[in-house]
Amino acid sequence: MTDTTDPTPNPHATAEQVQAAYGDPKLANVLYHDWEAGTYDEKWSISYDERCISYATDVFRAVAGEADWPYPTAMELGSGTGFFLLNLMQGGVIKRGSVTDLSPGMVRVALRNAENLGLDVDGRVADAERIPYPDDSFDLVIGHAVLHHIPEVRAAFREVLRVLKPGGRFVFAGEPTRIGDSYARRLGQFTWWLTTNLTRLPALRSWRRPQEELDESSRAAALEAVVDLHTFDPTELERTALGAGAVDVQAVTEEFTAALLGWPIRTFEAAVPPEKLTLRWRWFAYRAWLRLSVVDRKLLAKVLPRELFYNVMITGVKPAAPTEP
Ligand SMILES: C[S@@+](CC[C@H](N)C(=O)[O-])C[C@H]1O[C@@H](n2cnc3c(N)ncnc32)[C@H](O)[C@@H]1O
Secondary structure (H helix, E strand, O other): OOOOOOOOOOOOOOHHHHHHHOOOHHHHHHHHHHHHHOOHHHHOOOOOOHHHHHHHHHHHHHHHOOOOOOEEEEEEEOOOOOHHHHHHHHOOOEEEEEEEEOOHHHHHHHHHHHHHHOOOEEEEEOEOOEOOOOOOOEEEEEEEOOHHHOOOHHHHHHHHHHHEEEEEEEEEEEEEEHHHHHHHHHHHHHHHHHHHHHOOOHHHHHHOOOHHHHHHHHHHHHHHHHHOOOOEOHHHHHHHHHHOOOEEEEEEEEOOHHHHHHHHHHHHHHHOOHHHOOHHHHHHHHHHHHHHHHHHHHHHHHHOOHHHOOEEEEEEEOOOOOOOO
């Protein structure tokens, strides 16, 4: 029987599971992301059209170039609903794909999205620290916003290198930097506090979400704090990948002013009723973010230290097989 005082946002989890999840980041990841799977694309404005295809291909190009496109086979770790892999396939970066995730709900949604798009994709539930594929399986392994959830990041890199073919490449993007995460978090908390207090005023009442929805968001945020395990210093992340045996390793960072704008906007959008967010507003917010991303990439990346930017991405290569003497 479901306990109605259950603090979990996951309708299927028992109170005991939730309690256990606070001490077990992997269980927390499954509960949290299973719960999120059905609404994840909407929450994060993920689409499978030109907007996200060009975002995904631009990110990939920024860290790993385009000399090897298309990669014949690729596997994504922590694929979620398939945002990165499916859009890279549509953008001509990858021919055949495999989605994997610790959350069975996410794998289901990713496979359904792939089928709707007519893409050649298979999927498995998989833990990045123990990838259920044989050695030398893929030309490319990718991930987006997954490394910061994995307890043993070096073990995951070792596994990635094991399943890559010799000479194969990995690309991980969308990871929070140590400094970026601290200002993004503070801005998010301040925006949440401001919006939820201002919308108590009688004149702004119609902008207030029902209290139970606000409470649910706060509980989700508490579980989010359990699943977010790491932030990264770009140089240390490079060392971790090199220590696992990769070569040609390079970390690149992006988004400074775009993150300063993007986090308050995203938090504001989560704090008000969705029907208040018109299509016009959504396009305005997206275009403003896009313009600032260009300023960050073309101008600020040349003058500011890379540690200041919000996102870090990393690429590297599995050493080619030694040649016979
Ligand atoms: C923030 S979501 C990102 C999803 C997707 N890559 C995207 O960018 O939209 C992180 C995903 O990583 C998965 N995950 C967390 N820990 C994992 C692990 N140890 N192995 C594999 N996947 C994991 C979660 O279930 C979740 O779907």
